[in-house]
Amino acid sequence: MTLDQIRAGGKAALARALAELERFPDAPATVALLDRAYAEPRAHVVGMTGPPGVGKSTLMNALIGAWRTSGRTVGCIAVDPSSRRSGGALLGDRTRLTTDPEDQGIFVRSMAARDRLGGLAGLTVSAMVLMRALFDVVLIETVGVGQSETDVVGVADTVLFCVQPGSGDSLQFMKAGIAEIPHVVVVTKADMGAAAVRARADVLGALGLGGGGDHDGWESPVLMVSSARREGVEGLVSAIDGHAAWLGEAGRLAAARHAQAEAWLEEAVRERYGREGVRRAGDLSLGLGESPFARLSVLSASLGFDSKG
Amino acid sequence: MTLDQIRAGGKAALARALAELERFPDAPATVALLDRAYAEPRAHVVGMTGPPGVGKSTLMNALIGAWRTSGRTVGCIAVDPSSRRSGGALLGDRTRLTTDPEDQGIFVRSMAARDRLGGLAGLTVSAMVLMRALFDVVLIETVGVGQSETDVVGVADTVLFCVQPGSGDSLQFMKAGIAEIPHVVVVTKADMGAAAVRARADVLGALGLGGGGDHDGWESPVLMVSSARREGVEGLVSAIDGHAAWLGEAGRLAAARHAQAEAWLEEAVRERYGREGVRRAGDLSLGLGESPFARLSVLSASLGFDSKG
Numbered sequence: 001m002t003l004d005q006i007r008a009g010g011k012a013a014l015a016r017a018l019a020e021l022e023r024f025p026d027a028p029a030t031v032a033l034l035d036r037a038y039a040e041p042r043a044h045v046v047g048m049t050g051p052p053g054v055g056k057s058t059l060m061n062a063l064i065g066a067w068r069t070s071g072r073t074v075g076c077i078a079v080d081p082s083s084r085r086s087g088g089a090l091l092g093d094r095t096r097l098t099t100d101p102e103d104q105g106i107f108v109r110s111m112a113a114r115d116r117l118g119g120l121a122g123l124t125v126s127a128m129v130l131m132r133a134l135f136d137v138v139l140i141e142t143v144g145v146g147q148s149e150t151d152v153v154g155v156a157d158t159v160l161f162c163v164q165p166g167s168g169d170s171l172q173f174m175k176a177g178i179a180e181i182p183h184v185v186v187v188t189k190a191d192m193g194a195a196a197v198r199a200r201a202d203v204l205g206a207l208g209l210g211g212g213g214d215h216d217g218w219e220s221p222v223l224m225v226s227s228a229r230r231e232g233v234e235g236l237v238s239a240i241d242g243h244a245a246w247l248g249e250a251g252r253l254a255a256a257r258h259a260q261a262e263a264w265l266e267e268a269v270r271e272r273y274g275r276e277g278v279r280r281a282g283d284l285s286l287g288l289g290e291s292p293f294a295r296l297s298v299l300s301a302s303l304g305f306d307s308k309g
Numbered sequence: 310m311t312l313d314q315i316r317a318g319g320k321a322a323l324a325r326a327l328a329e330l331e332r333f334p335d336a337p338a339t340v341a342l343l344d345r346a347y348a349e350p351r352a353h354v355v356g357m358t359g360p361p362g363v364g365k366s367t368l369m370n371a372l373i374g375a376w377r378t379s380g381r382t383v384g385c386i387a388v389d390p391s392s393r394r395s396g397g398a399l400l401g402d403r404t405r406l407t408t409d410p411e412d413q414g415i416f417v418r419s420m421a422a423r424d425r426l427g428g429l430a431g432l433t434v435s436a437m438v439l440m441r442a443l444f445d446v447v448l449i450e451t452v453g454v455g456q457s458e459t460d461v462v463g464v465a466d467t468v469l470f471c472v473q474p475g476s477g478d479s480l481q482f483m484k485a486g487i488a489e490i491p492h493v494v495v496v497t498k499a500d501m502g503a504a505a506v507r508a509r510a511d512v513l514g515a516l517g518l519g520g521g522g523d524h525d526g527w528e529s530p531v532l533m534v535s536s537a538r539r540e541g542v543e544g545l546v547s548a549i550d551g552h553a554a555w556l557g558e559a560g561r562l563a564a565a566r567h568a569q570a571e572a573w574l575e576e577a578v579r580e581r582y583g584r585e586g587v588r589r590a591g592d593l594s595l596g597l598g599e600s601p602f603a604r605l606s607v608l609s610a611s612l613g614f615d616s617k618g
Contacts, residue, residue, distance in 0.1 A: 277582020
């Protein structure tokens with residue numbers, strides 16, 4: 001399917017294209033489609049992350065509502081990190097988006113993060129690139145504290161981090177410098193009053209410790225939003241637009257996307273070669289008491305490359 | 310260095326052996342050493358994980374003290390997950406162990422988790438196998454909520470998960486089924502009274518939702534420990550011993566370690582082949598506006614394997 005056919009065919013065509021992209025990631029038609037989409041970016045890509053239970057689905061609904069009201073089209077990718085072992089137990093929880101199925105201006109897709117290697121670095125990037133050529137905003141949601149923030153940085157222009165009042169763990173992670181510094185922090189459930197105000201102060205403290213200078217001069221705003229009362233959503237939209245405008249200056253957006261593409265390429269080469277190595281190695285089962293170290297040593301030699309690198 | 314030389318040389322010899330293992334992972338002497346160590350397991354391997362700030366270092370000190378008092382030798386590996394980007398900001402924080410440097414029965418080593426691929430699956434496993442042949446207990450500490458639990462499952466016989474009172478995020482993760490079900494859960498800071506009791510009830514609820522049946526009939530105990538007051542530490546030691554005894558029945562330990570070794574082997578093949586692929590691909594930088602998809606397609610063809618797998 002070509003980009004023009006997808007544009008003409010609406011959401012049904014996009015769903016079919018994403019299915020093809022997933023099934024035939026290396027087909028010439030897929031590569032041609034992604035090349036074209038890559039050359040025609042339209043959307044600003046927003047990554048939203050934070051621990052489960054923090055109110056991300058509700059916030060997504062509010063954000064999508066605000067964008068649609070202002071006439072912007074939205075493509076949405078919800079990444080389910082639990083699929084590696086538990087078989088996607090979270091997915092039911094992740095699609096609690098109350099969007100109008102008749103509205104051609106909003107498209108939602110859930111994707112499983114298959115494993116660490118395939119994860120966000122794999123299909124999510126392809127889906128993002130395709131949707132970036134079709135919508136005004138692409139919103140990618142991941143759940144997590146730690147690694148997943150690092151991952152979403154690889155696909156999003158603006159990274160939102162959501163915390164709720166009283167969630168010390170998330171702040172500890174940010175303080176410890178494990179997570180990337182997000183571009184915008186949202187304290188959800190602002191209707192919790194004093195606890196929300198304290199959470200905001202904690203985040204500001206954590207950002208100070210983490211060194212906001214990482215972002216080339218961008219000072220990450222810390223906003224309080226009550227999705228339930230629809231308070232603060234407009235401010236969040238403005239903050240995202242503000243970061244988009246800042247990225248638009250001095251070639252920052254182009255540089256960031258170029259770096260993302262290069263990182264994706266290296267990861268993709270690594271993943272494919274790794275998969276090919278496992279395929280070529282064949283039977284990797286061990287005999288009772290057989291040492292994996294000796295076996296790896298034999299395999300490295302027989303697979304025909306210098307393993308000392 | 311041989312295993313006998315390390316045994317004779319004490320902690321200094323072990324430190325040298327670990328340095329060699331890190332520098333020459335594929336040298337025949339390294340492989341021979343690991344083969345021998347793999348064939349002579351002695352220690353029970355305990356993995357401890359949980360978010361930063363939860364009191365893991367203090368708990369480790371208390372646990373190590375209890376084991377040493379009962380005459381058991383302890384090898385300790387602290388894995389620093391922050392090294393991927395922040396350059397190991399946490400390491401200073403991680404080695405707050407107050408062990409006696411003159412005591413030959415306790416050895417502590419910090420290791421950086423270099424990246425997702427090398428992470429726990431790489432050197433940590435080699436170090437664990439070597440130390441498993443030398444001590445009565447090996448304790449591996451990782452920090453994290455989410456992925457790192459999954460990782461520590463790959464190297465430990467018994468997985469401890471630490472939560473502190475009022476840390477809703479960690480519980481949300483466990484509930485959501487992202488984390489593996491730990492074998493033993495510790496509510497730290499039990500001196501916090503009612504909050505600690507409530508945390509314990511929350512964990513029990515979360516374990517119920519997550520389905521404790523994952524563990525082949527093992528019911529994960531949820532303990533309250535006050536490291537500061539040294540309360541509950543003996544109970545924790547007993548719980549770990551209880552799990553070790555349970556693993557000893559019906560060939561469970563051997564089966565679990567065999568599965569770990571096979572998973573490590575596959576991961577190691579994947580990692581080496583991936584690294585080799587990146588090396589062979591050479592310059593992966595992209596021109597301005599150049600699509601990574603087209604480039605990957607060309608690379609896949611030229612690297613000489615069928616990439617459709």
